[in-house]
Amino acid sequence: MRAELHLARRYLIGLGRRTNVATVTLISLVGLGLGVVALVVTLALLEGFQSSIRRDLVERSTHAQIRPASGRVLGEPDQLASLLHEGLPDVEIVRSVRGNCLVASTVDAVPALVVGRSDVESVMADRVLAARLGIGAAGAVDVISSRRRLTPLGPVPVRARVDIAEVGAAEPGQEGGVLTVPLEVAQRIIWGSPEVEALDLKDLSAPWKLGATVRKILAGRDDIVILGLDDLNRPLLLALALERILIFVAVGLILVVAALNLLCNVAMVAAEKRRDLAVLTSLGLEPVRVRRLFLLLGLGIGAAGAFGGAVVGVATAWILDATGALPLPRGVFVVSSVPFSVDPMMVAKVVGLALFLSALASWLPSRVVARREPAEGLRYE
Amino acid sequence: MSDSGIMVRLHGISKTYGEGEAQVQVLKGLDLEVRRGEMLAIVGPSGVGKSTLLHLVGLLDRADEGIVEIDGQDTGNLSSSERARLRNSLLGFVFQHHHLLDELDARDNVALPMRIGGKSATLARRRAEGLLDTVGLSQRMTHYPDQLSGGEQQRTAVARALVMRPGLLLADEPTGNLDRTASETVFRLIRNLHAEENLTSVIVTHNEKMAGQCDRIFKLAPADQSSGYVDVS
Numbered sequence: 001m002r003a004e005l006h007l008a009r010r011y012l013i014g015l016g017r018r019t020n021v022a023t024v025t026l027i028s029l030v031g032l033g034l035g036v037v038a039l040v041v042t043l044a045l046l047e048g049f050q051s052s053i054r055r056d057l058v059e060r061s062t063h064a065q066i067r068p069a070s071g072r073v074l075g076e077p078d079q080l081a082s083l084l085h086e087g088l089p090d091v092e093i094v095r096s097v098r099g100n101c102l103v104a105s106t107v108d109a110v111p112a113l114v115v116g117r118s119d120v121e122s123v124m125a126d127r128v129l130a131a132r133l134g135i136g137a138a139g140a141v142d143v144i145s146s147r148r149r150l151t152p153l154g155p156v157p158v159r160a161r162v163d164i165a166e167v168g169a170a171e172p173g174q175e176g177g178v179l180t181v182p183l184e185v186a187q188r189i190i191w192g193s194p195e196v197e198a199l200d201l202k203d204l205s206a207p208w209k210l211g212a213t214v215r216k217i218l219a220g221r222d223d224i225v226i227l228g229l230d231d232l233n234r235p236l237l238l239a240l241a242l243e244r245i246l247i248f249v250a251v252g253l254i255l256v257v258a259a260l261n262l263l264c265n266v267a268m269v270a271a272e273k274r275r276d277l278a279v280l281t282s283l284g285l286e287p288v289r290v291r292r293l294f295l296l297l298g299l300g301i302g303a304a305g306a307f308g309g310a311v312v313g314v315a316t317a318w319i320l321d322a323t324g325a326l327p328l329p330r331g332v333f334v335v336s337s338v339p340f341s342v343d344p345m346m347v348a349k350v351v352g353l354a355l356f357l358s359a360l361a362s363w364l365p366s367r368v369v370a371r372r373e374p375a376e377g378l379r380y381e
Numbered sequence: 382m383s384d385s386g387i388m389v390r391l392h393g394i395s396k397t398y399g400e401g402e403a404q405v406q407v408l409k410g411l412d413l414e415v416r417r418g419e420m421l422a423i424v425g426p427s428g429v430g431k432s433t434l435l436h437l438v439g440l441l442d443r444a445d446e447g448i449v450e451i452d453g454q455d456t457g458n459l460s461s462s463e464r465a466r467l468r469n470s471l472l473g474f475v476f477q478h479h480h481l482l483d484e485l486d487a488r489d490n491v492a493l494p495m496r497i498g499g500k501s502a503t504l505a506r507r508r509a510e511g512l513l514d515t516v517g518l519s520q521r522m523t524h525y526p527d528q529l530s531g532g533e534q535q536r537t538a539v540a541r542a543l544v545m546r547p548g549l550l551l552a553d554e555p556t557g558n559l560d561r562t563a564s565e566t567v568f569r570l571i572r573n574l575h576a577e578e579n580l581t582s583v584i585v586t587h588n589e590k591m592a593g594q595c596d597r598i599f600k601l602a603p604a605d606q607s608s609g610y611v612d613v614s
Contacts, residue, residue: 002496002499002502003493003496003497003499006496006502007482007484010482010484010485010489011484013484014483014484275480276482278441279476279480279482280482280493280497281441281465281468282439282441282468282474283468283469283474283493283494283497283541284465284466284467284468284469284470284494284497284498284545285465285469285497286461286462286465286466287461287462287465288462289497373441373442373443374441374442375433375436375441375442378432378436378441378476
């Protein structure tokens with residue numbers, strides 16, 4: 001192995017003396033490097049946006065939810081809450097009900113999700129709903145439930161008028177409009193009685209693990225269902241993961257093209273070094289070591305491109321994020337500039353992919369070279 | 382090494398190049414033995430198969446028919462890797478063109494077979510320096526091939542051929558590209574090292590004077606001529 005490493009190193013250093021091969025090698029190296037830069041920066045951009053979405057999700061969403069296994073009403077919510085308080089004293093527990101209602105302003109009436117929460121004292125409409133209804137803080141809306149009450153005129157939908165105290169940001173993934181009201185108001189509109197549909201739990205210290213922790217505490221209860229942050233936001237998280245995979249594959253194609261260029265480069269070196277290879281074989285270099293020598297050559301070029309590209313890519317992402325060089329319109333996004341976040345594991349995967357493709361690109365010419373009888377190369381000369 | 386007095390034994394060797402109408406038979410039913418310690422010159426007109434013969438002895442090519450025994454070992458069934466290892470440990474080559482690697486200086490070129498053989502870089506360099514000194518190139522160790530004259534390049538190639546202390550030296554027109562003075566220097570060097578290192582040498586040459594200084598001359602004629610192969614002792 002040491003002899004092959006020695007030769008590969010000398011060949012790579014000596015490339016500069018042969019203009020044509022050196023130029024092609026430089027193009028291969030720059031191609032791979034640019035591919036890695038593109039992949040690292042794109043994935044850092046994606047990770048930046050996805051991180052901000054996940055941060056937002058953690059800030060605003062419920063981290064775990066306890067629901068009845070069947071039906072809509074949760075039995076013994078107070079007993080469950082006290083059990084959880086014992087096991088998780090720092091976790092915030094909120095009783096909640098939810099129902100789809102018609103919400104009407106003086107301008108329009110739209111269906112929306114009405115959420116009643118025990119930690120809420122005033123009514124808040126999210127931006128989506130506020131925009132649809134043309135209302136703002138200090139406005140008032142009518143909430144019309146699908147529940148009916150009997151009147152002398154016959155059954156009519158239950159209706160309540162609430163004053164909007166605040167217009168807040170929409171929860172990630174919620175596009176239909178949400179009206180958050182005090183629990184008692186929601187219970188009156190949706191149920192007509194003090195029912196609780198779910199316990200919403202929040203633990204900012206370990207939001208992603210809260211579901212599993214609650215499952216441990218309430219193990220053996222088959223009358224309830226416990227949903228973690230992942231379960232509650234599965235469609236959104238799946239969409240984010242899918243987006244990441246598709247971008248990785250799409251931008252990764254640049255690396256494939258660069259690797260094909262490397263294949264041509266290694267094949268060109270193999271053709272140019274035909275005589276040298278015959279001489280090396282005549283000196284006793286076995287075919288498997290000839291193949292290894294060419295793999296090392298390709299990997300040497302690939303490693304220089306991959307690591308160089310990774311350094312440039314990480315630096316670019318870091319500078320763009322630190323300086324906020326790409327501003328975003330205020331009010332549209334939750335962040336003021338395009339966020340970049342470099343995940344070391346992601347960089348390692350990109351470098352690994354580049355090295356793998358380099359090895360693959362070198363493997364084919366190396367096989368061809370290793371099969372040649374040494375006399376062929378000497379006769380050719 | 383085998384105790385047998387025969388270092389190289391070829392029996393019934395045939396070799397053909399090309400296919401169909403372009404087929405050319407270069408060697409046909411050739412028999413040859415080279416005794417241990419002998420210096421054999423192979424002569425003959427161009428295209429008669431001298432280099433092919435040397436390549437077959439050097440395990441750089443495979444015969445279509447016949448037996449090639451080196452140091453008592455039948456090489457017919459050896460794998461490519463086994464043949465490569467045998468070349469590294471037992472054979473030394475000097476080609477008509479020096480065939481030094483452009484990327485390595487003279488010392489690293491000479492040390493290369495030892496590095497391929499798995500010896501340490503330090504040991505290989507020390508042996509290479511000793512040999513370069515022997516061939517009169519102690520002042521050229523860090524020179525690259527393109528910084529050496531033709532004679533110096535070929536002397537470096539001779540040093541490289543001997544760095545593994547081979548039993549068999551194979552030289553394919555080693556002075557073919559050199560002027561008269563350089564040719565004489567290189568041949569004298571090969572002859573001296575042949576004696577000093579206890580070598581068996583097979584030298585392909587067009588130079589009759591040089592062939593005449595060898596222990597034995599083996600004359601090759603075209604395969605289709607009835608005269609065949611003549612041992613001129």
